[in-house]
Amino acid sequence: MRIYILRRLLQVIPTLVGTTFIIFIIINAAPGNPMSTLVDPTISAEAIERRIEQLGLDRPLLERYGVWLRETFQGNLGYSTRYRGRPVTDIIQSRLGPTMLLTFSSIFLSFIIAVPIGVISATRQYSKLDYTVVVGAIAGVSIPVFFLGIVLIWLFALQFGWLPVGGMMRAGARYPSWFAWAFDVLRHLVLPLITLTAAGTARFVRFTRSSMLEVVRQDYIRTARAKGLSERVVIYRHALRNSLLPVVTILGLSLPFLFSGAVITEAVFAWPGMGTLIIEAVTTRDYSLLMGTNLFLAVLVILGNLVADLVYALIDPRIRYD
Amino acid sequence: MGVNELLQVTNLSSSFQTEDGLVRAVRDVSFHISHGESLGIVGESGCGKSVTCLSVMRLMEQNGRIEADSMRFEGRDLLSLRERQMQKIRGNEMAMIFQEPMTSFNPVFTIGFQLQEAIRLHQGLNKKAARNASIDMLKQVGIPRPEKINDEYPHALSGGMRQRAMIAMAISCRPKLIFADEPTTALDVTIQAQILELMQKLQQEIHTAVVFISHDLGVIAEMSERVMVMYAGRIVEIAGRRNLFKDPKHPYTIGLIRSKPDMEIESPVLTPIPGTVPNPLHTPPGCPYHPRCEHVMDICRSTLPELISHEQMHQVRCWLYDQQGAVHGS
Numbered sequence: 308m309r310i311y312i313l314r315r316l317l318q319v320i321p322t323l324v325g326t327t328f329i330i331f332i333i334i335n336a337a338p339g340n341p342m343s344t345l346v347d348p349t350i351s352a353e354a355i356e357r358r359i360e361q362l363g364l365d366r367p368l369l370e371r372y373g374v375w376l377r378e379t380f381q382g383n384l385g386y387s388t389r390y391r392g393r394p395v396t397d398i399i400q401s402r403l404g405p406t407m408l409l410t411f412s413s414i415f416l417s418f419i420i421a422v423p424i425g426v427i428s429a430t431r432q433y434s435k436l437d438y439t440v441v442v443g444a445i446a447g448v449s450i451p452v453f454f455l456g457i458v459l460i461w462l463f464a465l466q467f468g469w470l471p472v473g474g475m476m477r478a479g480a481r482y483p484s485w486f487a488w489a490f491d492v493l494r495h496l497v498l499p500l501i502t503l504t505a506a507g508t509a510r511f512v513r514f515t516r517s518s519m520l521e522v523v524r525q526d527y528i529r530t531a532r533a534k535g536l537s538e539r540v541v542i543y544r545h546a547l548r549n550s551l552l553p554v555v556t557i558l559g560l561s562l563p564f565l566f567s568g569a570v571i572t573e574a575v576f577a578w579p580g581m582g583t584l585i586i587e588a589v590t591t592r593d594y595s596l597l598m599g600t601n602l603f604l605a606v607l608v609i610l611g612n613l614v615a616d617l618v619y620a621l622i623d624p625r626i627r628y629d
Numbered sequence: 630m631g632v633n634e635l636l637q638v639t640n641l642s643s644s645f646q647t648e649d650g651l652v653r654a655v656r657d658v659s660f661h662i663s664h665g666e667s668l669g670i671v672g673e674s675g676c677g678k679s680v681t682c683l684s685v686m687r688l689m690e691q692n693g694r695i696e697a698d699s700m701r702f703e704g705r706d707l708l709s710l711r712e713r714q715m716q717k718i719r720g721n722e723m724a725m726i727f728q729e730p731m732t733s734f735n736p737v738f739t740i741g742f743q744l745q746e747a748i749r750l751h752q753g754l755n756k757k758a759a760r761n762a763s764i765d766m767l768k769q770v771g772i773p774r775p776e777k778i779n780d781e782y783p784h785a786l787s788g789g790m791r792q793r794a795m796i797a798m799a800i801s802c803r804p805k806l807i808f809a810d811e812p813t814t815a816l817d818v819t820i821q822a823q824i825l826e827l828m829q830k831l832q833q834e835i836h837t838a839v840v841f842i843s844h845d846l847g848v849i850a851e852m853s854e855r856v857m858v859m860y861a862g863r864i865v866e867i868a869g870r871r872n873l874f875k876d877p878k879h880p881y882t883i884g885l886i887r888s889k890p891d892m893e894i895e896s897p898v899l900t901p902i903p904g905t906v907p908n909p910l911h912t913p914p915g916c917p918y919h920p921r922c923e924h925v926m927d928i929c930r931s932t933l934p935e936l937i938s939h940e941q942m943h944q945v946r947c948w949l950y951d952q953q954g955a956v957h958g959s
Contacts, residue, residue: 432691526732532688533727534747534798535720537713548737624782625736 311628312617319609324376326605327598331372334597340364341388344591362388364594375598384602385595389587395599398584405475406580408492410569413500417507418558422551424508425515429550430542432520440512447509456502456575463498471495473577499576503569507561514557518550525549552623559615563608634701635805635838636685637661641697643677643684652909654680656862659936664805667832667839669853669870671846671885673906677862678842679728682808686723687715703805721751724799728811730791734783740767741779744798751802766797770827789820793827800831806838813848825851846889850874855942858882861907861917864936868943878945880922916948924949 341362342355359365363374378385384395428440464472471477475495482488522528523546531545532538573582581600588596620626643655655677662668670678684695687707700707702718710718727733734743744763748754754762760779767775770793783791792812799807809828813821825848832839841852849856849870856873858866858881866879877883884902904921907913913920919929928948936946 526727526729527735529688530727530733530743530795530798531735531746533686533719533725535716535718535750536746537716545735545738549735552737623737624739625784 308620308628312613315613315616319606322609323602323605327376327379327602328372330601330605331375331598332368334592334594335368335371337592339592341592341594375595379598379602384599387588387593387596389591389593389596395595398596399581399599399603402579402581402584405578406569406573406582409496409499409503409573409578409580412496413503413507413569414558414562416500416504417511420504421508421511422515422547422554425512426519426542426547426550428512429516429519429523440516444509444512444516447505448513450505452502452506452571453575455505456499456572459498459502460575470497473575475579495576495578499572499578502575503572510561511554511557514554515550518553519546522546522550548622552619555618555622556615559611559618562611563604634661635664635666635703637699637701638685639698639700641681641684641695641700643680643689643693643695645690646692646694650910653912654862654909655684658859658862658864660857660864660867662806662838662840665832665836665838666855667841667853669849669856670840670842670859671844671849671856672859673844675906675909676859678844678859679810681859682725682810682840682842686719686725686808687712688719688725717751720747720804721802722804723806723808724802724804725808725810726792726795726799726812729815730788730795731815733795734791736783739780739782740786740794743783744779744794744801747798748801762801763797766801767794769800770794770797770831771823772797788816789824792816792820792824796824796827796831800835800837803835804837806840808840808842810842811844812841814843814845821848828852846874846885858885861912862909863917863946864944865918865947866943866945867936868945872940872943876943878939878943878950879918879947880924880949881918884921916946 340359341364342358363371375385382396384399386392387395387398390398424440428437431437460472463470471494473495476488476491480491482491523542528541528546531541536545569578569580570582570585572578573580574586577583581603584596585600585604587593588600616628620628638661639659641655641658642653645652645654654675658677658681660668670681672678680689680693683689684693684697685700685702685707687695689695695708697708702723705718707715707718734740741760741763744766745756745759748759748762749756752759752762764775764779767778772778772790772793778786778790778794783794786794792815796812812828813824816824828839829852831837839852841849843849843852853870855867855869857864858873858879860881866873866877866882868878873882874886877886881902884900887900888902890899902921907917907920913930915931915933916922916929917933919925922929926948932948934946934948934951936944937951938944939950
């Protein structure tokens with residue numbers, strides 16, 4: 308087991324080098340450069356030229372990638388042009404908290420809501436309830452998050468005025484207590500969380516339902532019934548555990564998906580997380596920041612896969628890594 | 630039908646609603662079994678053997694429907710019992726051994742856990758006592774190192790071992806009736822013999838009645854005192870073992886016996902039954918066997934014969950033996 312984990316972690320290195328190289332090429336193939344969005348149009352072309360030279364952006368692509376890679380291995384992700392020379396690691400760190408809050412509470416909520424719905428829907432296949440769930444789930448995965456987000460903002464923020472339009476805190480607010488701060492963050496969290504959770508729940512419902520339908524047809528479920536176990540025990544003890552095996556994999560694999568889903572949701576609600584940061588980095592051609600955030604997502608994908616595999620071995624006795 | 634009957638089934642019909650239409654898997658099946666008796670059910674795939682047993686245990690899938698005039702188990706009418714009462718019977722008084730030992734255990738629980746589940750449920754034992762009982766059971770079915778196997782997951786066991794464990798699970802609550810649904814079909818021949826021997830031994834030890842389902846006449850001859858032959862969902866012949874093999878009546882039974890290799894008769898050629906089992910969606914009118922029958926008469930094509938007593942305890946459903954065995958027609 309330990310050797311397996313070690314081997315998997317070693318595989319991370321070439322994967323990351325490959326991923327970042329491709330990203331580097333693609334970013335540089337895109338038109339524009341950090342100067343094109345930042346600089347006052349009255350500044351002379353020579354001055355821009357000089358600045359580009361200073362930043363080393365006139366060097367060959369491979370050389371620049373080499374420098375980036377060398378510095379990255381030493382823990383230096385470079386400096387942002389958008390944020391006036393702030394270190395990229397710093398910026399990412401400051402954005403991690405809000406994103407984690409949004410993403411993990413969304414995964415948790417989606418899972419808690421989706422599993423029972425999926426199970427109930429599967430055990431009453433072809434009932435009215437089942438059809439309602441299926442249609443709802445298709446609607447959930449089909450509605451784009453930015454659309455749902457905007458509808459929610461329009462309804463709850465603009466029409467009813469119950470919740471804030473966006474952001475994570477009131478601008479310039481000073482909170483008398485820790486509790487007041489938490490409450491305000493929570494109020495800001497509600498709409499983006501609903502948006503992200505709606506999509507996640509819909510996906511998990513579909514997975515759980517189809518997985519459950521597959522499992523209840525298995526021979527061992529009949530064996531469990533033949534033992535005289537009640538339907539509840541048959542479903543929630545014998546069937547659920549088996550049907551959650553693939554769902555766990557999906558959960559691990561969807562970590563990066565949820566983060567990227569959060570990109571759009573964060574942008575819609577101006578949530579100060581990784582998603583908003585990535586979009587800023589792209590629109591301002593902030594190369595260091597872009598590479599840094601993408602590296603972060605790539606690590607997340609790889610770790611998500613690894614965690615899914617390890618958890619799978621924990622819950623499925625047939626799988627052993629040795 | 631004496632008072633000693635353990636199970637008395639009268640006119641059982643089971644059907645499934647499928648996308649292609651109604652499949653009538655079992656039709657008007659009546660039989661009985663006494664305490665400690667062994668009854669064999671034989672027939673080709675799809676003849677309704679398994680569905681008959683699943684119907685008695687009320688384990689049909691959601692799309693299945695069971696109808697019967699009565700289905701009495703020790704005086705209780707199984708059809709009118711609530712699901713909760715039925716659960717007290719299943720695994721406790723009536724157990725089932727399935728065909729596929731490889732897929733009949735839940736892969737994520739240990740063998741011991743799955744045995745103890747039934748023991749704890751029906752006998753109210755605590756964890757430790759149930760564990761001991763489960764190890765005892767595994768020992769009784771001849772599993773080596775039962776303490777260790779008890780904590781193993783199913784995938785660590787061979788097919789033969791799993792079937793032994795399955796038998797251990799079935800007998801763990803000393804049921805009065807066991808349905809063994811082709812318990813040796815998925816096993817290789819040497820293991821088959823061991824499992825059959827084990828089942829015979831256990832049946833005598835715990836004095837339970839066994840309904841033994843098989844498509845293998847050799848196995849049936851070994852395991853059953855009485856034999857019921859089914860074709861297209863109906864009983865076509867039912868007789869004592871000796872009678873059935875020495876003096877088979879129904880052309881289908883005769884065909885089955887002829888298509889089985891026999892070491893004692895030196896005939897190198899087997900005689901298979903021509904044709905195939907009818908599609909359960911479109912069973913032929915009249916006697917369902919008539920398209921494959923060598924003695925087919927006009928009446929067979931239009932009218933279904935009754936199951937009539939030929940001799941004491943020998944019943945057959947065929948126009949050849951209508952009117953106390955008097956040959957009909959030609």
